[in-house]
Amino acid sequence: MTAQQPPGTALASRSLGRALLWPAVAVVLGFLLVYNFFAPSAELKPPARAVASAPAAPGAVAPAVELVLPRSVPKRLVIAEIAVDAPFTALAIGPSGQLNPPPPDDTNLVGWFQGGVTPGERGTSVVAGHVDTKTGPAVFLQLSLLKPGSKVDITREDGTIATFKVDSVETFSKAHFPDERVYADTPSPQLRLITCGGEYDKKAKDYTDNVVVFAHLDSTKRA
Template sequence: MRRLSSNTFGNSVIAAVTLVALACGAWLLRSGAATHAPPQPSAAEARGGPADPRSAPALPPSPPDRVRIPSIRVDAPLTGLGLTPTGSLDVPPAERENLAGWYEAGTTPGERGTAIVAGHVDNADGPSVFYRLGALKKGSTVEVDRRDGGTAVFSVDSVEVYDAKDFPDEKVYGAAKRPELRVITCGGSYSRATGYQGNVVVFAHLTDSR
């Protein structure tokens, strides 16, 4: 996870350049077993070719309550996340393994712009909500239940992994002309001393609502 500044660009958030600990590899560090490592996205799932032109009309702002990713068996409540006093994005409580968060000072999922959802890959006891995020495939569906009673349905454009030192801040957090979603957890290379050295990022855009 990246540190976020309070500056906005359109309906999106531009990230700063420092890393935020998101329980990156807590379970692996404790168990000492790299065989427990979560899946990482393959090169085939990276963005390639022209962007998918399909896009549903933007929805009015409404806080999200739940995220579902059926293909990797994610079905989790969402909690609002703010910024810490140092300007970093806060994180869900690590002990609640099936809880994700969204940046509530930014775009709401389904609204025009870039919405941010984040969650832990693991905690000290085992896998957490986005443990299988790196196994997600292009074309998969991400559904977000909204407080207005509707559901925003997103199609996955790519699943990518970045080292912290090469994290493309504007690509991930930059402004979007259509409703887009980023789902983020820890990933990349792993060190027993410090945990994961980067992030898995899912890029998706709104293709339906109900």
Template sequence: MSAKGKGWVVTVAVCAGLWLVQNGSGDVTPPVPSAAEAFAAGPGYHTDAAADPLPPSAPLRLRIPEIRVDAPVMLLGLAKDGSLEVPPAANRNLVGWWRDGTSPGAKGTAIVAGHVDNARGPSVFYSLGALKKGHRIDVTRKDGRTAVFTIDAIEVYDAGSFPDEKVYGPRDRAELRVITCGGGFTKKTGYKGNVVAFAHLIGVREPKAAT
């Protein structure tokens, strides 16, 4: 596993489901992706033509209208142990992006992650597993452009069988991965895996000209 892959696995695996533990249960858990939204089920809507990659520029905000996500993006570095820093769990509406990784919209695989919940309740990516192929993800960047992605698949993986190369590996077009905790849940171990949304760039909205 590369350092980049290792860092992100550590980051998204720290969610223990504190809200569920405090409420005693797994009666109410985050949505689990449908098998119909996995790559194995077929292309669905993810055949939309890819747009040309953009020059690198840091992300500022991420929006997923279908699950009412509209969150600022913070930049993350590496911790002393080489793993990626974790977005503050106390902020339930915050996304993290590794500042040394591919920026969303640029050629390659951009990685963003966020908590599924905290001790007070659902967090930014609680409903990530409810998304479907063809749903859109918008990322506003520092250069003023908004990179528009379409979802190719939503998959869930156990922590012990996380496909590093499939998720983190380099790509020839501009792709995006959105990752959070998910899969099965127990009070003893927390979440057993991760939910991953795979997406690729299909368009760009340019900043509005000043009048």
């Protein structure tokens, strides 16, 4: 399997930031950026609890409790199914308007977009990783092998492990990447895992596609 060579900070070579097509971030993630930089704490949502009410009638079904976590920085990503066990680094939007990729010299490192929500918060959390580096295969080499129902565990700074269940794994051409579908804000805690895929274009020094894993928060527990 041909692996991706991660780019330098200039994003002139194989660039995950370039791969994520972040020039549209001002539109697609505008709400997330405003949300985080202008109201960083007022909008944080604690774990939802069932509202106290009169005793339910016998046989009545109790109302579901919405699963939402407060903001907490992710520390470690574990996907046992594809042997991923990696620490996080924070990623930001660079001067070019693209998301900076994780450092290219570490094959076992994933990055999260710190301008958006943290994994488990209400909204869409974005996690990116290289499929390979100049030294060989990298953390998301086998990301495309996940399937609906696969589990993704993220250990957070607050000691919570947020478990996400995969809804779908899709491959998109970078030339026709569905920015709004991938990055748009959501009313529930969602996760997007993104890496490069498809054929390697030697002329462009980049892969032709992106692999995107869509997942939702399924459960939580203490680390």
